[in-house]
Amino acid sequence: AQSVTQLDSQVPVFEEAPVELRCNYSSSVSVYLFWYVQYPNQGLQLLLKYLSGSTLVESINGFEAEFNKSQTSFHLRKPSVHISDTAEYFCAVSSSGGYNKLIFGAGTRLAVHP
């Protein structure tokens, strides 16, 4: 069985400050890892994903995440946040073979203040 733990339920931060949202996973098989973002009253959008290859993956809006197999982590970082980054962020894992399902963490509410 797989599980995802997002260590912070809420992260308040000031605009232009750096931020890290933490995610740890548990799995007995190889995994794919994802970060999704949910803006208020909207569905989820994929922010970035790790399938294989380089352990550092980046999104088009400045976020990056690093897959660390030894620490079973996939933390999300951004060097300078904007007000518009305020949203709920979900880390998710799926097994890497066959038909698979996304197992989500409980989410981290990122609140960016001016």
Add this chain to the structure above:
Amino acid sequence: DTAVSQTPKYLVTQMGNDKSIKCEQNLGHDTMYWYKQDSKKFLKIMFSYNNKELIINETVPNRFSPKSPDKAHLNLHINSLELGDSAVYFCASSQDGGAYEQYFGPGTRLTVT
């Protein structure tokens, strides 16, 4: 063009009623999903269909019955609604299941009174 659409967006109903939520995707994907997001924002998969065939069926009360008339549509019918069914239900789709990006619909907020 909306990639994954759901109707209705809001649904308010009384306990004991039967209701349906419809989902359509125009992305040409072959796999569709239903997720439930509870009041604490926790997301859990309920069902998944691949080419109209049920491939994932989580531990969901049998009052919930998904139906996929074709690979672009996945509907969710709920019988005898209970207070605990109140949640936001999201439909999603992907190509070939799982490894690829899942595209989510805007959600249907179901309130059972």
